Amino acid sequence: MPTSGSPGTAWPISQYVLKVHSRCDLACDHCYVYEHADQSWRGRPMVMDARTVAAVAERIAEHAATHRLRRVSVVLHGGEPLLLGPDRMRQVLAVLRRRITPVSHLDLLMQSNGVRLSEPYCDLFAEYDVRVGISLDGDRAANDRHRRFANGASSHPQVLRGIGLLRTPAYRRLFAGILCTVDVRNDPIAVYEALRAVRPPRLDLLLPHATWANPPYRPAGRATPYADWLLAVHERWTADGRPMPIRLFDSLRSTAAGGHSGSEWVGLDPADLVVVETDGTWEQVDSLKTAYDGAAATGLSVFTHTVDEVSRLPEIALRQTGLAGLSAQCRTCPVVTQCGGGLFAHRYRESNGFDNPSAYCADLKELIVSLSARHDVEPPVTAPVDQDGTDLPDGLLDRIAAGRTDADAVRFLAESQLAITRAMLVEVADGTPVTERTGWEALVRLDREAPDAVEETLRHPYVRVWAVDARRQLGTDSAAAAQLSCVAAAAAVRAGANVELDVPMRAGVLHLPSLGAVTVPEPVTGAAVLTVEPGRWRLRHAAGTTLVSFDGDLHATAPQVTGGRWQANRRLAFAGTTILFEDLDPHRDCHDWKAAERPDASTLARWGEVLAGAWSSIEADLPHQAAAVRAGLRAVVPLVDDPTGTLRSSTARQAFASVGVALADASATAVMIAHEFQHSVLGALLDLCDLFAPSPAVRLTVGWRSDPRPVEGVLQGTYAHLTITEMWRQRASREAPGGPAHQRHEQFRTWTADAADALLGSGALTPAGNRFVRRLAAALTP
Template sequence: MDRPAPALSQVVLKTHSRCDLACDHCYVYEHADTSWRGRPRAVSQEILAASAARIADHARIHRLPTVHVVLHGGEPLLAGPVLLRRAAEELRRALAGISALDLRIHTNGVRLDEEFCELFRELGIRVGLSLDGDRASNDRHRRYADGRSSHAKVLDAVALLRRPRYRELFAGLLCTIDIENDPLAVYDALVALDPPRIDFLLPHATWDTPPPRPAGQATPYADWLDAVYRRWDAAGRPVPVRTFESVHRTLRGASSLTESLGLAPADLVVIETDGTYEQADSLKTSYDGAPATGLNVFEHSLDDVLRHPGVLARQKGIEALCAQCTACPVVESCGGGLYAHRYRTANGFDNPSVFCPDLLALITRIRTHEEVRTKTKAPTHEHTRPHEATAHAAVGEAAEMAEHPLEPGDFDELAAGFGGAATVRRLALAQLDLNRDLLAAVGGRVRPADGRATAAWELLVDLDAGAPQALDAALAHPYFRPWALGVLGADARGAPAAGLAELAASAALRARRADAVTVPLREGTLRLPGIGRALLPGDAEEAEVTAESYGFTVRSGGRRLRMGWGEGLDGRTAYWQPVRLVEADGWTVALEDTDPLRDRYEWPVADRLPAPGARAWAQGIAAAWSLIQRQLPAYAPGISAGLRVVTPLAPRLGGDTSATCRDAFGAIAAARPSGPDLLALLIVHEFQHVKLSAVLDVCDLYDPDDRGRYYAPWRDDPRPLGGLLQGTYAHLAVTDFWRVRRSAAEGPAARDRAQEEFARWRRQTTDAVDTLARSASLTASGKRFVAAMGETAAVWQAEQVPARALTGARDAARRHRDAWRARNAPRG
């Protein structure tokens, strides 16, 4: 993957340096660092202005699509509404036209009231709260100085954020672990509050001041978290848990969502109330003065901070870890743990985490649990036979065997036009089951005389037994199913030997297994689906791929090519073209321009992007994702859980272009639009198609024998019932996008356009829902699905729109329908 040049995209801006609680586990006031004593209580307006200017300069130089700022303390609400408004306005003014601003505040919640919530709603500030569980658990540490409980006040804050008016402000709950607390009581109390996210934090400790460990318990923190994990998993993972999601992501090679796990370089800086730059607050637990840099916002830039030795040390990834860590089997997931937790007076940070046994145990248990959870029947010949049906009938037959059908609540959530992370994950699991069954069907087509295909099949069976997660990751590549359907439908490009060998090689590399896999080449190209491609010299017909400790080896045409896991970036190795990963806030998506089988769309796909083009795409995706998170939060969790691939299309004249492939779950294709707002629209629009296609794989919504053709307000040609359903479902999101943009777009002209677009698509989507509802070909489930779509559209009818926009919408609808009738009138 291409790694961008180091930059500081996360800023913790201290607005107040004191707190109204006296939590005895607080790293700011109760641990080694005492610098808070000499700092001003509140940040000054001069420091706010200077900080905003430094952040904007850094964002401009590094072309950051989004800057993430957390207003922090102490307790930031002590700064008061006036100062917090000033902070937000300074940041927005400085970053206007440079980067999107993701602005949050982290508070203990005891002062949160409607005045603050109205302010945060106006300024787009999301709110994270600290809460350690039920009252008994929370009051063990989070009390006032006189010993009073803070629990009731925090619950009042949560209730306020759960109101419909303020719900979009709620960022989540942070809980510090105390192993004396009952883990299930803590978890149940937090989940009952319906937060959008939970984050469990290990208590800060070092080798000098180790965490409590009861006698006889080797891994008490892993045991505590494991109990929560099992309860969370058994309940269907009802809420995202950052710790567990980070382990899942790092185990499959993606980025962590927290600095306490993974190998991603540090990208955070703290600005204190006196204007000094500091490293991460967690370092305050190490020794007095540990986070200090000696730099300040008046005299130094954020690039100066990047050059500080302490910051540089955290840019080196695995190279910065001690020998014990680099030899650990879970190092890519653990990353050595939180940097501060490695400290020991004798040798600084050159140690594993003081929680090392717990991290190793927790990650290993989660990995084992996931392997057992996701493992279905192995694709052996004993339970397979060749399918005589057509390719899509094979999908239908496989769907009947899917082990992860939608739950009633999932169905209603999706039918309304949305779908949260847990729901989309269940869709993805159902898709994975279908892919496994299709793989079994392909295996049934392998002839014993086909030595290449037989060898690949046997390796896949072995991988399924020994590394099922790696096989699942390979099977989840969106272009596996189109290939499998090609085999079952006699597509010459889908010959079993090549595709099975490519799949086996991809899974073996993901598992870091040293199997030597012989892979047929496609016109000199070695295809490793989801990983990348090698353009091999000469006229060789096959290559041998072998994973090794440092990376992998490719032998072909008498040449031996070696590739390290971190190598192959643009400009270094011409023959190797890895899939580039775009890592946004809570979402990792592949920019797939390498797979020879990705051309499954109405429009031609782009060739391999040059490095500047890839960077432009990555910046656009990150900016679009930030917009979706801030302005369309109901869609963001589902997208982050289910959209894994964006395939660039060749640029086209005459408008923005995007598409999906019915059988490529998790992927969309698009030509890069002119701005992040349009890319955000394309993403939410096309992901609607992805979701609905997955629903149709497990649930019949209409009679496929319906031969009628229907008017669709967004098309010039008559559409079949299924096409009308797909288009209407996608245009629910289009309507919602323009609904939000009426107030979120920058400038009067853009807001006026949004009013017109909202009025137009609200009207035409509602008309299309009515057309669907009148169809006699909907199944009972289809009627329920369309009714829920109609309920969503009906809510928008009550929203006020200027008369001019309503007139324009009416005229546009009439013109389109008149032109459609003229174009599609029967010819006599």
């Protein structure tokens, strides 16, 4: 079976750590940058200059474009990145956003000690959408053990002040989480309680860097002190109802079920990360600095080498190979799929490099075995998951698999999706403080009195996107569920009902999902009170009162607005009716390409022509699926154009029946809509039925990508290409033999058939998946 990681191949790299400042205002004695084996920081420039930033941005954008990466993460790191100062920081962020965002969705993050975090910095990060992680080792005693200023003074008060800023409503969304380095001399419960108290959206517990050459500190007589420490935290965290995600525990729980670890600390996920130092040199993951002087060096520079050249290095490629890249001892270990050999840097021994288990091997094994025993007694997921397709309506699996999804099949999936959204709302509401449930109470009442209005609102694809986010933030962000009030308000408007709700405003905008947005004159962020009555609303906010009144149907008449303006969601002609052109909902920006801002009138008119033409093309080229598209597709989200003119489309996993598309001609748009709608259909089916077993170590080679892909990705791609194959077959039937449509049909048919073969040979498909792919493959030859 093909796997990734063969030396000499260029692998996509999606994560970049930029050392924008090489010095730090703290003098933590456990820091791998300054206190461990590698001392290369001494010879580096203090600051990454503008020329280097521009070169980095260029290399990343070029690589993202070449590999068509939908998402790229850039982490600003140091040293301490805040030492840059706000002006230099703005320049760095502007260059990265300007160059990379048009090519790929750019996640900007920063890891900081938090000491210099200020309101001007937070405003800057809000402007550039930078999420900030803070390093904090626990309570004051724990934090003071290592994290001190050079004069020995505690940094704890300053760090808590910085975290306090990130917890204010205006900046809460910037807070990425806390990174805590474990020290077994600290009380695990005191550390946990202190970290929980600041309500981080995520907590990382990291083992202190150590190797076989420089082993971890172990108190006398204790074989697995780190496992013991972490298990104590796990016990308290579980007893607390897991108030925030703890990545290490979540990773081990996921890998125990055969899933991804989502982390380089455990599991077999590929580590597609590189570092850029302040002088522009490419380096491997910087934890290697703990091993030996120069361990992370590559000898390559952003000024002379592309990311592809970096990714071809054998030591980078090795990190993509999963099980094959581990030591012989690890490969035969019963917990290897969960442990993954631990952090690569921790495997170092002077005699044989990294071909060893982790220096924390005993602790990791004890932790995994003990957690597995605990998980065994925890309540399992009780909803049964169909692996045979037998719980689905008769013939549904076969029809969908063969690309013959009809309107009834789509309606069945849509009803299932609506039920799932309702379940998510119940969970979010249950996790909301009783004092903040006015939105939920209104929604429950409306569900009894005007169920059609609630149903229509909940079918909006981005309600579920919000609910999934809110669910993740329960217990850490009390504002996460506030959007429930907006959902209730939208349902009340549809129902013509009376409600008064506390609603959240962000930067002067109140968004009502599926309806539109009220913008007030001041950029108010925080709570407001919305009073909805039939035909009029009153919004009382920090900057005054906004009144909206309309006659009967909100969409049929332009409302009268005082103290603000109303932007209605717009609909465009499609499939003999209209479709929502979603360019307002803030949750629409969950696609891997950036969502476009609201287009002007002439661009909207162009969109109208394109969508009308695309529907004609779908009717002509996919006659047996057109009815399904008409019945199922609810929204089109315009995406930012690709700067090179390449076609661009996207499906967001949680947004059923919505597709993201960048503006193109009608024929290409038809192909993109059909392609993305297939993803949406298959995603909804996967909610109900397991077609494959999670197998993170399995990667399959497909014709349409250069890099081996995970099973779900290949299944999704294969299914989408089934429909594209059919479209080109229909188009080819209308042109002379040998024309371009014939060539494209043959190309897609070959790709799809080969990918189906790879899936069938992967050993990862369930009985239902096997049947699905066989039907799919058979449908390639009508």
